[in-house]
Amino acid sequence: MPAGRIPIKTYSSEELRLLAAEGRLKGRGIEGLVNLRPDRKSRDREVSREAFAQGASRIPCWNKPGELLRSFVDLIRIPSPPGKEEQVADYLEGKLQRLGYQGISRDSFGNLMGHSPSTDEHAPNLLFTAHMDCVYPGNGTSVRPVFCASGEIRTNGQTSLGADDKAGIASILSTLDYIYSAGLPHGELRVLFTVQEELGYRGVKQVPASILNSIHLVVSMDPPVRVGQDESAHLAVLHMPPAHPFVHLVREAAQDCGIDPTLLFAEDGYVGGDTICLSPLGALVVDFCSCSRYPHTAHEHLRIRDLFDQANWMISTVERVLSYDPTGLELRAVYGDEPIGNLTGVRKQVPLTEELLETKVKLARHIHSRPGPKMVPALMHLSAITPRIGDPRLLNSVVEAYARCIRLDQVPQVLRDLTVSLVRFVSNLADVRPLQALIPRAQEVVERGGDEHAQVNALRFLEEVFQKERRVAVKARIIRIMILCLQSNSQAVVDRLTEFLRGNLDETIHALTVAFCNRNRGAWERANAHGKARIVGSRSRGKHEHIGWTTIRQRILQLLLEEDRILPEMMEWIFTHDGVATQRIAVGFIDPGRSSRITELILQNLKSREPGVQETAVHFVGTHRMVPAVGVLIDLLLTPYLCRNRSLVEWALDAIGPPALGEVIARLGSEAEFEGFVRRMFERHDSATEMEFARLQGRLQNVYGSNFQLRDMSQLAMLGHYIGRNDLREVDHLSGINEGPLFSTTRYLNCMST
Numbered sequence: 048m049p050a051g052r053i054p055i056k057t058y059s060s061e062e063l064r065l066l067a068a069e070g071r072l073k074g075r076g077i078e079g080l081v082n083l084r085p086d087r088k089s090r091d092r093e094v095s096r097e098a099f100a101q102g103a104s105r106i107p108c109w110n111k112p113g114e115l116l117r118s119f120v121d122l123i124r125i126p127s128p129p130g131k132e133e134q135v136a137d138y139l140e141g142k143l144q145r146l147g148y149q150g151i152s153r154d155s156f157g158n159l160m161g162h163s164p165s166t167d168e169h170a171p172n173l174l175f176t177a178h179m180d181c182v183y184p185g186n187g188t189s190v191r192p193v194f195c196a197s198g199e200i201r202t203n204g205q206t207s208l209g210a211d212d213k214a215g216i217a218s219i220l221s222t223l224d225y226i227y228s229a230g231l232p233h234g235e236l237r238v239l240f241t242v243q244e245e246l247g248y249r250g251v252k253q254v255p256a257s258i259l260n261s262i263h264l265v266v267s268m269d270p271p272v273r274v275g276q277d278e279s280a281h282l283a284v285l286h287m288p289p290a291h292p293f294v295h296l297v298r299e300a301a302q303d304c305g306i307d308p309t310l311l312f313a314e315d316g317y318v319g320g321d322t323i324c325l326s327p328l329g330a331l332v333v334d335f336c337s338c339s340r341y342p343h344t345a346h347e348h349l350r351i352r353d354l355f356d357q358a359n360w361m362i363s364t365v366e367r368v369l370s371y372d373p374t375g376l377e378l379r380a381v382y383g384d385e386p387i388g389n390l391t392g393v394r395k396q397v398p399l400t401e402e403l404l405e406t407k408v409k410l411a412r413h414i415h416s417r418p419g420p421k422m423v424p425a426l427m428h429l430s431a432i433t434p435r436i437g438d439p440r441l442l443n444s445v446v447e448a449y450a451r452c453i454r455l456d457q458v459p460q461v462l463r464d465l466t467v468s469l470v471r472f473v474s475n476l477a478d479v480r481p482l483q484a485l486i487p488r489a490q491e492v493v494e495r496g497g498d499e500h501a502q503v504n505a506l507r508f509l510e511e512v513f514q515k516e517r518r519v520a521v522k523a524r525i526i527r528i529m530i531l532c533l534q535s536n537s538q539a540v541v542d543r544l545t546e547f548l549r550g551n552l553d554e555t556i557h558a559l560t561v562a563f564c565n566r567n568r569g570a571w572e573r574a575n576a577h578g579k580a581r582i583v584g585s586r587s588r589g590k591h592e593h594i595g596w597t598t599i600r601q602r603i604l605q606l607l608l609e610e611d612r613i614l615p616e617m618m619e620w621i622f623t624h625d626g627v628a629t630q631r632i633a634v635g636f637i638d639p640g641r642s643s644r645i646t647e648l649i650l651q652n653l654k655s656r657e658p659g660v661q662e663t664a665v666h667f668v669g670t671h672r673m674v675p676a677v678g679v680l681i682d683l684l685l686t687p688y689l690c691r692n693r694s695l696v697e698w699a700l701d702a703i704g705p706p707a708l709g710e711v712i713a714r715l716g717s718e719a720e721f722e723g724f725v726r727r728m729f730e731r732h733d734s735a736t737e738m739e740f741a742r743l744q745g746r747l748q749n750v751y752g753s754n755f756q757l758r759d760m761s762q763l764a765m766l767g768h769y770i771g772r773n774d775l776r777e778v779d780h781l782s783g784i785n786e787g788p789l790f791s792t793t794r795y796l797n798c799m800s801t
């Protein structure tokens with residue numbers, strides 16, 4: 048080696064491939080990583096730590112610049128190679144105790160955890176995370192920081208600085224101290240300092256997934272983006288949709304600090320660090336740049352201004368987030384104590400030689416030519432290893448293999464096994480963008496697949512893609528496919544679809560409303576099989592029919608009524624445009640008392656001459672006991688040419704009960720045709736008459752003396768003579784239950800009084 052040449056770390060091809068799989072080469076070429084050279088021929092003039100701190104104090108810092116610098120220097124002086132992080136954990140445990148954190152503990156793997164109870168139940172809950180281990184290339188792990196007059200902290204050229212991720216730890220400690228010192232109201236704050244991140248995220252994979260429960264945002268400082276010598280360090284990687292409100296908060300927080308930020312998104316491929324294991328489980332993450340330049344090499348250095356700016360940005364972001372109302376934020380499902388690494392969606396990286404990679408790619412490209420029984424095991428093998436390898440060429444080859452192998456002419460058992468393998472494949476992927484080409488295949492299986500199990504598996508694939516996909520257009524496409532498949536003849540498919548739509552109702556309610564009210568119907572049909580939609584569930588595989596909108600609308604209505612999410616415009620559509628079958632579904636759910644418009648529509652339908660419409664309206668009136676409809680129902684009975692079902696109308700009046708009794712007697716009592724109906728209704732609903740008969744014994748004794756007995760035939764004969772009932776043999780005959788004209792007890796007693 049020539050004199051004066053500083054030794055640098057070189058990487059083998061396998062190490063480079065592993066770094067690429069971890070996302071650590073984003074923004075840098077491999078050659079730039081292999082041939083790292085400092086851009087300066089001479090090193091900066093070294094100054095004392097005190098002089099450096101004095102110069103750093105002139106840089107704007109939101110919270111105790113001296114303490115931030117001291118924490119960073121103390122941390123990098125503590126050696127912490129992967130698997131030997133105990134000293135750093137001891138240091139951090141003391142810091143957390145002084146900040147009042149509770150439940151500080153270490154798991155069996157060495158991860159350090161703690162939490163601070165909530166002081167404001169209306170504030171979001173946050174999780175701060177960073178890793179304690181560092182990469183130390185060269186000779187030993189002892190770091191001697193060199194303070195330069197230019198405002199940089201370097202090493203003595205023997206090993207790396209360790210700013211990855213100790214700059215992040217120092218910034219998190221400064222942020223926690225700011226919250227504590229300023230007395231900011233906050234939700235629950237949790238901290239997680241992991242071990243062995245540099246060995247493939249081993250530490251975070253052992254953490255119970257329950258640490259993410261009720262967490263609205265994860266704050267970290269270890270993105271996969273490396274900052275070059277002349278590049279700005281003011282960047283962050285966001286694991287959330289670009290339209291999320293937190294994106295605006297992060298950008299505004301940067302402007303408060305006087306910096307021009309660069310925001311990158313994980314969905315564009317910027318994934319790495321421990322957060323790669325958290326975001327697939329639904330966590331929203333803000334991953335600030337650790338501002339280390341040439342990390343993992345002996346030329347690593349950090350500009351103190353970058354550290355202060357990033358710490359300020361983190362503090363400002365956290366302060367804004369804590370004042371945000373979390374009621375509108377969605378929290379993912381509650382997790383148990385199972386380790387994060389055991390859950391689906393968490394990436395795993397394994398090294399792979401170039402020769403073995405070529406073998407796997409070749410296998411994927413020719414797998415479709417194999418017989419079905421040999422095709423499935425090979426695809427399952429590729430599906431298991433591809434997410435762990437993380438090579439995009441192999442991933443694209445496997446996706447292409449699935450597109451060729453999943454065909455409707457496959458044997459049902461083979462098609463079933465292929466869809467099972469496909470579900471496992473998507474479950475282990477964090478980035479599902481390459482799988483977009485398989486969405487039409489899955490739709491085809493659901494629509495025309497001959498095996499019901501294969502159809503359900505294809506639905507599971509679409510559900511998994513929907514949950515992990517961040518692009519709005521792709522999610523909307525999947526929702527449209529799900530809605531169109533509601534016309535399936537398979538009950539298992541319909542149940543699965545209903546469960547999916549119910550669980551994601553907030554995201555699907557708009558599309559469901561559009562489909563129910565037939566808006567954009569032509570566009571839906573053109574987008575589905577070029578204007579000819581398949582009849583879903585048909586065993587005739589070559590048959591094409593128009594979309595069965597009636598069945599789709601009925602099942603949408605059933606779902607929305609059960610969830611009480613029916614919209615006013617849909618209610619009006621039901622009783623003005625839709626058929627009888629759809630209206631009958633609504634009978635048991637829609638309450639006419641909620642809207643006068645519903646009552647008006649029902650009264651109009653009572654006079655309809657269309658087959659089934661009047662009957663459905665009458666059934667609706669009787670079910671909900673609509674008193675305003677009594678007059679219309681009686682009009683129907685009196686005009687036989689309008690009444691399509693007399694017995695159903697009489698049932699509705701009888702169901703309404705006492706509120707309809709007076710008008711029924713007044714308008715139908717004199718009609719001999721309705722004498723039997725009026726008598727039955729009177730006997731059932733005239734509660735006043737029943738109470739008077741209960742007191743009949745006492746009243747008769749008052750009129751005829753105390754010797755009167757209800758069973759005395761002579762007394763009954765005398766009573767029958769006075770009231771014109773010579774055939775009176777029992778007092779029960781007075782109620783008109785068995786025979787005779789209809790009288791009330793009051794009329795009888797009036798007769799007896801005279």
